[in-house]
Amino acid sequence: MKHLLRLFLPADASIPGNETRFFGPKRKPAYSRFPLWFGLALVGIFLLPEPSYARVYSTRDLKKEGFAGRYKGTARGTLTEYNGTVYIPQAATAPVVQRVPARNRNVAGPDGNLFRLTFSRARGSSRRVKIRGTYSGVSFNPFWGFNTVGRGSYIVTLVKRGSGRSAKVKATVVDRFSESGQVSGFRYNFWSFRAAGLQ
Secondary structure (H helix, E strand, O other): OHHHHHHHOOOOOOOOOOOOOOOOOOOOOHHHHHHHHHHHHHHHHHHOOOOOOOEEEOHHHHHHOOOOEEEEEEEEEEEEEEOOOOEEEEEEEEEEEEEEOOOOEEEEOOOOOEEEEEEOOEEEOOOEEEEEEEEEOEEEEOOOOEEEEEEEEEEEEEEEEOOHHHOEEEEEEEEEEEEEEOOOOOEEEEEEEEEEEEO
């Protein structure tokens, strides 16, 4: 239980809202560099190549290019929960099974209430495809006793190496989520996980 976790915290554990800010030397006015940044922006617009994720992939395209399937592996990262006094970070691992094409689904937060994970269309090239997912939704948090809002991103990147029958596709998943009070906006739970080399 969260209220018991505070018993195991060190005496100098940080308390939200009680942080000290340090200020460095004053920066030069931003307008002094405006001509330089404006010139670089124009160069980027006219000379850089098209983004590598310009092509939209349908389900049929994903199957044809060999990206469709199930990718398995292990995600590693940190889950952080607020216990009423301080944030408690915990290193964690979890098995990952990612289907491509990705399917929209409900995902449980640390306290068990559900949020929606919605995926957009896959974009990329014949060698590299990216699928972006977004967390959203409002649900009742049973631990805190009020509604919370879920936000975050879930990004699947597929990379194909080799060609023909010897081609292999590996996936990487980057999962970031946060849960905040609907009224206060205070962040109560958040996580950050990464899984690489899924196949």
